[in-house]
Amino acid sequence: MKTLKTAAPIMTLFLVFSQGIATWAASITLTPDKDNTIIQATDPSAQLSNGLGDIFVGRTNQDGSGPAVTSIRRGLVHFNVAGSSIPAGAVITGVSFKITNVMTNNGDQTLSLNDVSQNWGQGTSDFNGGVGAPATQNDATWLYTFYNATTPSTSPTWTTPGGSFSSTASATALAPGGQSGNVISFSSTQLIADVQSWLNSPTSNFGWAILGNESTGQTAKRLNSSESANSPQLIINYTVPEPTSVALAAMGLLSMLVVAKRRAL
Secondary structure, eight states: OHHHHHHHHHHHHHHHHHHHHHHHEEEEEESSSSEEEEEEEOTTTEEEOOOOSEEEEEEEEEETSSSOOOOOEEEEEEOOSSSOOOOOTTTTEEEEEEEBOOOOOOOOOEEEEEOOOOOOOOOSSOSTTTOOOOTTTTOSSSSSOOOSSSSSSSSSOOOTTTTOBOOOOOOOEOOOSSSOOOEEEOHHHHHHHHHHHHOOOOGGGGOOOOOOOOOOSSSEEOOTTTTTOOOEEEEEEEEOOOHHHHHHHHHHHHHHHHHHHHHHH
C-alpha cells in the first residue's frame, strides 16, 4: 500500500521535470530578403513595378470613382524563415509582422496579409511615388512573376493577373490616417500557421501579399520597404525540443530516484 501511495507523486515529479527540460523558448526578428510593389497594368508591354522603392497598397486616384483599370497597388514581402537560425523541428508559438506607415493621406484603411501561392522576384525598378517605374529584369509585375526585360513575352505569368494569393486574409490591421511613422502590427493564429508551414516546407514559402482597400479610388497607403531605415520586421517566437540524449539522461536519473525511493520503503 505504501508503494501505491507514493507512485502518484513520483509520476507527477517526472512529468513536471520532463516538461521543464523538454523544450526551450527563443525569439528571432527577421527582415525581408525581398519585397516589391505590383502595379495594375493590363498591357504586357507596359509593366510597372517598384522593386527598390516603398511599398504601395490600395488604390490611387487614377481611375477616380470608376472601375479599377490602372489604380490598384499590391505589396509583396518575403522572409527566409527556413534559412534563419530557427532550428528544424521548432514549434512556432507567436508571430508579429510590423511595417511602418509612411503616407498619412486617405484616412484610416484596413490592410491584410494574404499567403502567396507562386514564387516572384524583385528587380531594380525604383520610383519615389505610387506611379511605379518600368519593370526591370526579374521584377514581379501585374502579369508576370519574374519579368524578362529582354523578351517580355517569355516571362512566367501569375496564375491570376495581379498576383496569386489566398482569398482569405491571414491577418488584418489598421493603417491610420493623420500620423506618419506609426508602426502597423499584424498578428493572428493563421500567421503562426503560415510561418510554421514555411519552416517545415521551405518550398511552400512565397511570402505574403499586402493588400489595401481596393473597393474605391484614393485609398492608397505608402509603407516602408526593406530598402528604408525602418525595414519591415517579422518577429517569431518559438520553442525547441531538447535533444533526445538529454531527455533520456533525465529519464534515467528519475528511474534511479524511483528505485531508491522504493528501496527506502
